[in-house]
Each structure stands twice: as structure tokens, then as C-alpha cells.
Amino acid sequence: MNVVIITVLTLAILGTVAALVLYFVAQKFKVFEDPRIDQVEEVLPAANCGGCGFPGCRAFAEALVKSDDISDLNCPVGGAETMKTAAGILGKEVAASDPMIAVVKCNGTCENRPRTNKYDGATSCAVAASLYGGETGCSYGCLGCGDCVEACTFDAIHMDEKTGLPVVNDKCVACGACVDACPKNIIELRKAGPKGRRVFVSCINQDKGGVAKKACSVACIGCKKCQKECPFDAITVENNIAYIDYNKCKLCRKCVAVCPTGAIHEVNFPPKKAKPATEKPAAPAKTEATSNENKTSSDIKNKEE
Structure with missing residues (x-):
């Protein structure tokens, strides 16, 4: 009986000592976490998409709390209201x-960009891009x-079976996942x-004009006509390709x-009104006096003959 009591007391004392040691160690190395992190995380959309540049909404909330200046931080899913x-x-x-929204800078549809070969491999753009340039003469376009x-x-992007190109819809939150996934950077x-x-500009082909046009009928040929026409200095042409600065x-x-x-695309604009056809002015009608004058001249001429 004494052995049992001694054993129980010994275990109780060891447990108490261990608990005290753990308590003091926890207090010594306790990491303080700002309670505002939880508050900020609650207002974030919990998408954990990484569009903000951080591995999740929790990490983004921590960055917001710890940063003195948050002007460069943005949640693309929540938008302006969430950030406010x-x-x-x-x-x-x-x-x-x-x-912001994602745009596809390739218009190389099956009609515009003839296929020159057939890819028979893993259904992955990343794999295909590492093996060859693509099924057409344009090595820059969508795979x-x-x-x-x-x-x-x-669910903001899908493949169009008719054109073979991705199409972005209004569900896009500009998280950038599709941008990172595309090996062609289109x-x-x-x-x-x-x-x-x-x-x-719906093209990223950097080949010279003739080569680009041969591979795709709607390719940018770097002619600089758009650059010369732009009154706001918003267009630059480098490496045979035009780019429009959306800030300008x-x-x-x-x-x-x-x-x-037709390499430059305009989206969601109303159709342009057709200019009314200009009618040719009608020939002036002959007046009665003119008609009589012509008859008189004809009669005089007949008499003389």
C-alpha cells in the first residue's frame, strides 16, 4: 500500500514540476501576435489565390498589419472596398x-493561323512549350x-472550341493565376x-513583319502606324511588336x-455608326425657256439650210 501511495505522489510531483517548467518556458518564448491580424483576415475574401503576392489571406493580413505604408498592397479579389x-x-x-482583368494577347485562331503540324503528347502547355514551338508557324502564340x-x-476563363483560344469572362478577379500558368506569356x-x-494589341510575335504575317494573318507587323497616329504617346514599338500603355x-x-x-482589339465599345452615303447632286432640270431657245436655234439652222 505504501508503495502505491509513494508512486502516485512521485508521479504527481513530477507532473507538477513538468507543468511549471513548460509554463515558464512558454512565457519566456511566447510570440505576441497582433489581434488586428484576425480582424483583417475576417474581412478578406478567403480565396487564398495568391493574387496579392502572398501565399494566402492570412499572410496578406499579417503584411497589412506590419507594413507602415500599404499603398503598394492590394487584394485583387476583394477589390477597392475590401482594401478600404x-x-x-x-x-x-x-x-x-x-x-484589373486578364486579357489574351493572341488572336491566332484556326482561320488566322494555319496549322503546319499536329502535336501528339501530354495535354499541357508547359510540356508542349518545353518540347517545341507549336503547331503553327508562330512560335509565340497560344498552344x-x-x-x-x-x-x-x-471559373473566369475557358477554351473556345471554335477558335482554340482561351476566353476571359466577367468573373475574372485578376488574381494572376492564369498569367503564371501560361508558358508563352500571352x-x-x-x-x-x-x-x-x-x-x-492582341499579339506578341516578335518576328519581322513579313515572317509574322505569313504565320498569322492578324499578327502585328511592327509598322508603327499606330504609334504615329496615337495623340497621347501611349504606344511604343519594340522588337517588331506594338504595346499600348493602359495608363496613358x-x-x-x-x-x-x-x-x-487588325492586331489591335477594342473590347465592349458600341458599334460605330455608319456614315450616311453622300448623294450625287441631281442634274439641273431644263427650264421651259431653255427648251424654247433650243427649238428656236434648231429652226433657224433648218431654214438656213
Whole structure:
């Protein structure tokens, strides 16, 4: 009986000592966590998409709390309202940012870009890009395997069976997952624009004009007509390809009109009104006096004969 009592007391004393040691160690190495992190995380969309540049909403919330200046931080899924709410919790100011959307900078449809070979391998753009340049004469264009579709968690992009190209819809939150997934870098995040209107060059082919045009009928040929036409200095042409700076572009669409290949796309603009056909002025009607005068002249001529 004494042995049992001694054993129980010994274990109780050891347990108490161990608990005290653990308690003091925990207090010594306790890591303080700002309670505002939980508050900010609650207002974030919990998408964990990585579009903000951090591995999840929790990490982004920590960055917001710890940063003195959050003007360069943005949650593309939550948008301006979410950032405004988070900034209010932290007592900080955040710069207003324009909504962004992904655009596909390739118009190499089956009609515009003839196939020269057939790819028979893994259905992955990443794999195909590591093996060869593609099924057409353009080594810069879309491979059509849909890596961007698989990367999107918002059902914002799908492959068009008719054109063989990805199409972005209004569900896009500009998380950038499709941008990272595309091995050809044909997807870019651009300003969604007022009323969803935007103008961009739908081509990234850097070959010289003749080669690019032969591979794709709607390729940018680097002719610089758009650059010369733009009144806002928004277009630059480098490496045989034009690029429109969406921060400078005023959506005047003058560049669209002068592009000889149709490589510049205008999205969500109303159709242009057709100019009324100019009618040719009608021939002046002969007056009665003129008719009589002609008859008199004819009679005089007959008499003389």
C-alpha cells in the first residue's frame, strides 16, 4: 500500500514540476501576435489565390498589419472596398486602385493561323512549350492546351472550341493565376477600363513583319502606324511588336482604324455608326425657256439650210 501511495505522489510531483517548467518556458518564448491580424483576415475574401503576392489571406493580413505604408498592397479579389475596410481597421490610408482583368494577347485562331503540324503528347502547355514551338508557324502564340483554365479557381476563363483560344469572362478577379500558368506569356493583367472598355494589341510575335504575317494573318507587323497616329504617346514599338500603355491610353481608338492587320482589339465599345452615303447632286432640270431657245436655234439652222 505504501508503495502505491509513494508512486502516485512521485508521479504527481513530477507532473507538477513538468507543468511549471513548460509554463515558464512558454512565457519566456511566447510570440505576441497582433489581434488586428484576425480582424483583417475576417474581412478578406478567403480565396487564398495568391493574387496579392502572398501565399494566402492570412499572410496578406499579417503584411497589412506590419507594413507602415500599404499603398503598394492590394487584394485583387476583394477589390477597392475590401482594401478600404482593412485600412479602416488599421487606421491607415490605401490608394484607390482601378479594377484589373486578364486579357489574351493572341488572336491566332484556326482561320488566322494555319496549322503546319499536329502535336501528339501530354495535354499541357508547359510540356508542349518545353518540347517545341507549336503547331503553327508562330512560335509565340497560344498552344491551346488549357493550362490557364486549370489554374483559374474562379471559373473566369475557358477554351473556345471554335477558335482554340482561351476566353476571359466577367468573373475574372485578376488574381494572376492564369498569367503564371501560361508558358508563352500571352496573358496580361490590364485595367478593366470604364464600362469594361479597353484597347490592346492582341499579339506578341516578335518576328519581322513579313515572317509574322505569313504565320498569322492578324499578327502585328511592327509598322508603327499606330504609334504615329496615337495623340497621347501611349504606344511604343519594340522588337517588331506594338504595346499600348493602359495608363496613358484614352481609348480614342485611332490606332484601331490604322492597323493594317487588325492586331489591335477594342473590347465592349458600341458599334460605330455608319456614315450616311453622300448623294450625287441631281442634274439641273431644263427650264421651259431653255427648251424654247433650243427649238428656236434648231429652226433657224433648218431654214438656213
